[in-house]
Amino acid sequence: MDIEEYRVLFLTVTFVSALLVASPALSRLLVFPRTEFFTELWILGPNRRAEDYPFNVSSGQDYSVYLGVGNRLGYCAYYLVRVKFRNQTQSSPTSFGPIENRSPSSLPSLYDIAVFVGDEQVWELPLTFSLNYAYDESLSRVCLQSLKLNDVTLNVPDLVIEWDSTRRGFYGFLFFELWLFNGLNESFQYHGRFVGLWLNMTTLF
Numbered sequence: 001m002d003i004e005e006y007r008v009l010f011l012t013v014t015f016v017s018a019l020l021v022a023s024p025a026l027s028r029l030l031v032f033p034r035t036e037f038f039t040e041l042w043i044l045g046p047n048r049r050a051e052d053y054p055f056n057v058s059s060g061q062d063y064s065v066y067l068g069v070g071n072r073l074g075y076c077a078y079y080l081v082r083v084k085f086r087n088q089t090q091s092s093p094t095s096f097g098p099i100e101n102r103s104p105s106s107l108p109s110l111y112d113i114a115v116f117v118g119d120e121q122v123w124e125l126p127l128t129f130s131l132n133y134a135y136d137e138s139l140s141r142v143c144l145q146s147l148k149l150n151d152v153t154l155n156v157p158d159l160v161i162e163w164d165s166t167r168r169g170f171y172g173f174l175f176f177e178l179w180l181f182n183g184l185n186e187s188f189q190y191h192g193r194f195v196g197l198w199l200n201m202t203t204l205f
Contacts, residue, residue: 036072037072037073037074038072038073039069039070039071039072039073039077039079039178039180039191039193040068040069040070040072041068041069041070041176041178041193041194041195042067042068042070042195043065043066043067043068043176043195043196043197044065044066044068045065045066046063046064046065046066048066053065053197054197054199055197055198055199055200056200056202056203057131057199057200057201057203058203059131059132059133059134059201060130060131060132061130062128062129062130063128063129063130064126064127064128065126065127065129065197066124066125066126066127067081067124067125067127067176067195068122068123068124068125069081069115069117069122069123069124069178070117070121070122070123071117071118071119071120071121071122071123072119072120073119074119075119076116076117076118076119077116077117077119077180077181078114078115078116078180078181079114079115079116079117079123079178079179079180079181079191080112080113080114080178080179080180080181080188081112081113081114081115081176081177081178081179082104082109082111082112082176082177082179083109083110083111083112083113083149083154083174083175083176084105084107084108084109084110084174084175084176084177085107085110085144085147085156085159085172085173085174085175086105086107086172086173086175087159087160087161087162087171087172087173088161088162088164088171088173089162090105090107091105091106091107092105092173093105093175093177093190093194094192095192095193095194099191099192102190102192103190104177104179104190104194105175105177109177110147110149110154110155110156111149111152111154113125127149127150128149128150128151129147129148129149129150129174130147130148131144131146131147131148131172131199131201132144132145132146132147132148133145133161133201140162140163141160141161141162141163141170142160142161142170142172142201143159143160143161144156144159144160144161144172144201147174159172161201168202169200169201169202170200170201170202171198171199171200171201172198172199172201173196173197173198173199174196174197174199175194175195175196175197176194176195176196177190177193177194178190178191178192178193178194179191
């Protein structure tokens with residue numbers, strides 16, 4: 001090898017070494033285009049994990065969960081979470097298929113939670129809830145009288161839960177629909193996502 005070849009080899013090795021050393025810093029400077037834009041919605045149990053969810057509930061007893069929203073839409077979003085409760089025969093929201101074809105439950109919202117969430121940010125809210133219900137022995141059904149959410153008492157008028165002979169219990173569904181503010185028509189629209197908990201109200205005390 002002559003001196004010129006050594007010079008080229010030295011420069012090549014130096015350049016490759018410089019790239020390897022600088023790569024962690026370069027990865028922070030390079031911005032790759034985002035290809036997916038979506039919102040996450042979740043419920044966690046009382047220990048902020050996806051476990052130990054309330055299921056068998058007693059009338060008047062407090063239970064805790066965490067409700068979370070993650071914004072991956074590429075802009076600061078204005079969300080509305082609508083709290084609803086249904087028995088096994090009432091209207092359920094949908095969350096499958098194209099988002100424009102998904103529909104919310106036709107049931108009225110019992111409580112609304114409005115929140116702004118920045119892009120790539122997460123919002124989480126601790127929720128404590130309790131159900132006040134009574135057992136109608138003559139008709140073998142449960143009458144839900146009220147739902148308390150974070151010390152706010154919500155009226156649930158005339159909600160009756162019939163005995164489920166297959167699952168052997170009285171089951172109600174507490175769920176949270178996600179709505180997104182649309183600036184074009186200046187209104188909230190169902191964002192095609194919901195989460196919820198099936199609750200067994202067979203235990204009276």
